[in-house]
Amino acid sequence: MTNTAATRTAGNGGGTKRVRKTPDERRREIVNAAVRLIGEKGYYGTSLREIADAVGMSQPGLLHYVGTKEGLLSMLVTDAYDATGTPDDFMKTGLPGSDPHGMLFPAYLRYLVRHNAQRVELMRLYMVLETEAFSPDHPLHDYFERRPDSTWEYYSGYTWRIPPQMGEWHESMRPVVRQCIEAMDGVQLRFMRRPPIDLYDEWLVFERMIFPSPIWDRYR
Numbered sequence: 197m198t199n200t201a202a203t204r205t206a207g208n209g210g211g212t213k214r215v216r217k218t219p220d221e222r223r224r225e226i227v228n229a230a231v232r233l234i235g236e237k238g239y240y241g242t243s244l245r246e247i248a249d250a251v252g253m254s255q256p257g258l259l260h261y262v263g264t265k266e267g268l269l270s271m272l273v274t275d276a277y278d279a280t281g282t283p284d285d286f287m288k289t290g291l292p293g294s295d296p297h298g299m300l301f302p303a304y305l306r307y308l309v310r311h312n313a314q315r316v317e318l319m320r321l322y323m324v325l326e327t328e329a330f331s332p333d334h335p336l337h338d339y340f341e342r343r344p345d346s347t348w349e350y351y352s353g354y355t356w357r358i359p360p361q362m363g364e365w366h367e368s369m370r371p372v373v374r375q376c377i378e379a380m381d382g383v384q385l386r387f388m389r390r391p392p393i394d395l396y397d398e399w400l401v402f403e404r405m406i407f408p409s410p411i412w413d414r415y416r
Contacts, residue, residue, distance in 0.1 A: 298357035
């Protein structure tokens, strides 16, 4: 019997039928359930059993897809959160500032903020995990400890057009990238609280401080 969404098997109860889902469909269900549950209760407060129940699977069946609870975290962060909203995605949009031969860094960050505003549950999950990961025993402790360096190295793999007063990217932009990470973390945390704010408008306030006029006026 093939394992495709089109494969149907007769159930034991009065001829009911069920749809066998593809591995990709199952992974998406697992990710969605885990994002919601861990985003609400944290990594330590969520069991694999709860996630399995949420997608109608046995715990051994869930482990077939994620391997371990730590493997599930890797799936959530690297395969879900980090995999979209990238500079490569920005280049494909054709938006102002997305020229692959010289992207504009502030323009990319505005794109990223808009993207994050459309995936609120993933953003909440990321903030919960980042807070939990202060503990050295947390599976993502090293990931978040390395985050400033890994983000800098990642962005440095692209071609950006910056003001000539700034010199070369590698000469001056590392503290700017660090400030952007810090500001974005803070804006996203405030976005989750009440009263609500507009994530994009709030980011623009910080953009004007991090990329001030007149130096950055033609490079936004």
